[in-house]
Amino acid sequence: MVLKKGILAVIFIFSTFLVFAQDPEYSLQVEPAFQRLLSLADTDGDKKITIEDHPKSPFWMVSQKGDSVSVSEIYYLSNLLQRLAVARQNEQRELEISLSEIKEAPSARISRRIKTEFWDDLTRTIDRKGLKHILKDTKASGDVQRLYVPADDTIGQRYFKQLQQDNPGFEVVVLPQKITPEYVKSINDKPGLLSLKLKNGKGVPFVVPGGRFNEMYGWDSYFEGIGLLLDGRIDLAKAMVDNFVYQIDHYGKILNANRTYYLTRTQPPFLSSFIREVFETSEEKDLQWLKSSLEAAITEYEEVWMVEGERLTPNGLNRYYAQGIGIPPETEKGHFEEVLTQFGKKHGISAEEFRRKYQSGEIKDEEADRYFTHDRSIRESGHDTSWRLENRAADLNTVDLNSLLYKTERDFEYLIDLYFRGELTTSSGKTFSADYWQKNAEKRKALMNRYLWNEEAGSFFDYNFKKGEQTGYISATNFYPLWSKMASEEQAAKMVPNLMRDLKAKGGILASAQSSVEETATNDVQRQWDYPYGWAPHQMLLWQGLLNYGYEQEAYELIYRWLWMITKNAVNYNGTIPEKYDVVNATHKVYAEYGNVGTEFDYITTSGFGWMNASYQLGLALLPQKYVRQLDELVPPGMVF
Template identity: 60%
Template sequence: MRFKLHIADTLKLLLEQEDTDADKKITIEDKGPKRFVIISVEGESYEVKGTYHLSNLLQELALEQKLNKVVAEIRLEKIEELPSQRISRMIKEYFWDDLTRTIDKEGLNKILNDEKANDSTQRIYIPEEDVVGQNYYRLLLKKMPNLNIEILPKEIAPKYVKSINSKPGLLALALKNEKGVPFVVPGGRFNEMYGWDSYFESVGLLIDNRLDLAMAMADNFAYQIRYYGKILNANRSYYLTRTQPPFFSSLLKEIYLKNSDVSKNWLSENLKMVIKEYETVWMQNGIRLTGTGLSRFYGEGIGIPPETEEGHFDFELNKYAKKHKLDLNEFVDKYKNGELVDEELDHYFTHDRSLRESGHDTSNRLDDICADLNTVGLNSLLYKYEVDIAFLIKEIFDNNFEGHDAKFWLTKATKRKDLMNDLMWDDEAGGYYDYNFVTQKQQKTEAATNHYPLWAGICSDEQAKRMVKNLFENLVEKGGVAGTSDISDKTNANAPQRQWDYPNGWAPHQMLIWRGLQRYGYEKETQELVYRWLWMITKNAVNYNGTIPEKYDVVKCTHKVYAEYGNVGTEFDYITSSGFGWMNASYQLGLNFLTEDLRGKLDQLVDPDHIFRIKA
């Protein structure tokens, strides 16, 4: 059935009756009757009932209004669409496109005018060696006179990056045929290309048959390695000294497995950049490669990370202000401008930048210690690089690429695995733990990243069995896997809550753990964890006007997470047009894993106390 509705009139009546808290959404917190009669322009009527269906009506009207229509033809099956089907369809048909950006004439304004241009200047930085980019943007100046172009030096040192903190800007990405190569942003205030987000988003893109966008992400990864020396934390000027967890080899392999007809030349050029990143970023002696033979995160830079919000470090900085007997503001000013030197605080910010490079900003697991750790997560990813490179060389390049065969890379992988088992495996606990190479001890924190070896294929079947037991005993909560066990600071009520810690859960952890469990044959456990996560996402979307946010509290199963930066993706009017990048991907991947029976359970709009458990 289809109903022709006058959009403005219907919206006005619907919101007046049902949006009782006036937030331009219809949620379970509104106190309306939850029954609304729509009347078509022909005089036909239909009663829409319940929070979910009413919010769907609101969303459908908003979509039509965006098309500048006065009268909308609303299909009843869209209003009463099954939740899992609707969420997945919205991701595929709307969210990916809404999250796509380009750095060219068509796309620049959307990014340059956002809140991160905090000195109100539209500025783009272009690598010295990117002649094509320089020519393009100089021509663009004629059409965009407010655009400021800055040329980056060939060697980008931390001192230089600090010198441009007062002149923040966007970093150029790849161009092709005088158009920006597209990329997908996380959403909300994150309006640039992020390193590891891009991989997880690409997992969802490949499921939704957006090979074009996944390949574009790979091309932008390659551009960053070629011109910036690394895959950036994100393409903003203040991230030039910082990378993110490495997933390029996984992206390349998954693109090939999705479509083996991908150009061999394209694969060759990108594989060269994968190897360059591996060798020059992660295996760089004394920086990210440590004396143990394993790698660490090491965010280079000087001083306070400029992208953080004002007051973010006050808890820590107050300690040093007292130490120097200064008012907090006076201390911060003196520290920033170099009048005051404190090596202990410098070390703190080295750890903090390294923590941000890990993607886990922030976590008590890594706070004030990250640069001293060979983490399980990072070294699992690098093991995956080594075996992926071997696979691609053998599968595509006749077992010879850049002078090396698959065995050369598999030997590296074996060496890394042996080191990890020697330094990180705790046989008594049945798990891997981050290794502090300064104290030469394991850091016994239960964390989702400890289980990356399942995904990478590092552990034996016996180790996997014990790790799965450890996982369910320590990290599995009602809504999925928590980032860590409860490691909050109980001694100080003013200590900051860390958003990557308990009780919060994050999409990348779920996705890697699902794939890891499946790799080792734990099908029931995979189904359980996928269902817990998707049940939580679906329930929140059903009750809160389609909300798909950045993260969840997996204990309370809510998107109302207020630690540190709040929750991106929860602020919108009428309809979320983009969800959140890796959350979208986790939903699409989860539905790919889930049995039809369990998907059916998602669509039953179960009560808040419902929980799925595997029956013995």
């Protein structure tokens, strides 16, 4: 019996060698093969094949020449399942597939699917063609899907009102000329999407963060844009800039996202970087496009970020400061339960009664007003939520925001100097020189060094301008000055060892240090922008920041850790590319706040997650090929660096 098994093993190895040498195609009847594969390998019945399954036996395939091969590895079985699922969706009766397709190198497979499938699946338009997505929107109230259109966009009003006539259950609402926090609060029970740019009777396309979204998010879009440019989708990246210009022109700012309850808040300012990268990647240098885009970006800079008493603080630095009234309506049920209970006790009533009376205005409470101003400002920062910002966001000159504005000023200086001979005159007749922006940037740099830099710690920290002190909170955002090139070489030499000591984890860069969470948290709630979690934008910015200052090996190690984690999880979990990771345990199994978008799908993920996709493409573009080979073999980071 042992001898017989040995002979069979030799025969199988030899036949497999022949298969690889010739790479024959195997013809599968889609539905029978699909059902047979599930019955053999999806042993937990979750419509995926993962390392948590225990296949009952190998899946055999027979070629037209009669050669046979068995597939037993989880990664290969899940790849086969995904191919069959697509064929099934396309109503194919038969699938021709080669072994090399099933055994495609993991990094190549992930990257290929991002480039050729995921971006398209995440693309939306707000127009007749894209209406099918809007009408399935899960964030509407009742059975009515509303679209709000600016008062000064008469073309949009005509276009969408015609769509309203043709589509029952679709309602178009024209916004008032002046949008106030009071108005926004008044429509919280009638939420809807906000219109974006139309061009030649079609909606200008944009990329959403994940498959369940229908709105264009602020800072997500910049990072998605990096991935799009790497994948040759300049048209789509440029279209997203055009939609941001529309938002500034008609809503007064780049919105947290184009939904009604976001009308009073913006997002981290990446527009100048987005404009610069799109323009310089484009073969055709459209100076008129650059000029109009820069005008909008300058308008946002002046009218959103540099208004005294709002986002500009008395010391000359900036803060996040989202306007609005009452409790943010987009949070999941129970999110504010503990806070509302505390305020209820203060007034001698239940949490629910306080919520109702506070929202109606029957109860006035300045402490609650301050708390929810901070909360909305956390959401404006994009870091919703983190103990770094909890109940103090609007009192902080944050390192991230001021680094981004420094980069904005430097971008304006660079683009105006290089492409407009040092001076840009806007359509309103106002002239901006490159020297003006250089002086603004130098002034900000001096203020950041004065208030945010801590020489003893060798780090930048957020500064509480109300208390006149740094917070000392260790966060990935403290290292943004490396990305914006605001830090000096001497500062970078102190910062980089801190980054590698405090924030390097098994799967990449931590959002914050465990010690800071433990020192700051007032309860056991795990905030998703804190330890032990890691996020794509932090990785992407800090990789580039390290490379800016010549710290290549540190950058390559952090890139490898992140890509290894993504690749390992995709290989082991049916191609899963989610929103966020626990980078300490290098897993997508994350249970903090809002779940983990991108983990729920049947048989095949069709879109991954926007900035995760982009981080993978950027990481592969930056990582030397010798590391990519080790990545495909899933060699742990500790054995590589």
